[in-house]
Amino acid sequence: MRPDAGALRYPPRPMLAAFGPHQADTQPGEAMDWIDMLQWPAMAITVAATWLIGSRIATRRKVGFWVFLLSNLLWVVWGLHTSAYALVVLQFALAALNLRGMRKAKQVEENGATQAGPAGSAEAQ
Structure with a gap:
């Protein structure tokens, strides 16, 4: 019998199994799959994209749109x-909204306007 056979794991393995493979399923000494680590750069890139999108500088906002698409991927x-x-469905929805934002920003730029109309107006929608 294993020394930890009676030890409780939190959360129990059957609960984790219902949601797919997780880092907690990795036993000591096992190498963690590199795709499991992908969540960290994805998170950092999402934060960077959010910062870029919030910029007042148009070039940074444009870069932010592309960075957001990378984070979605x-x-x-x-x-x-x-x-x-x-999460996958959410990312496709966010990418579609991002592409919509890019299209609207390009329309505003082509019309020579510096910003969209007030919130709730036809221009902002």
């Missing part, structure tokens, strides 16, 4: 690997 890869299908 990384989250999709990680989500598929861990069977986090709701």
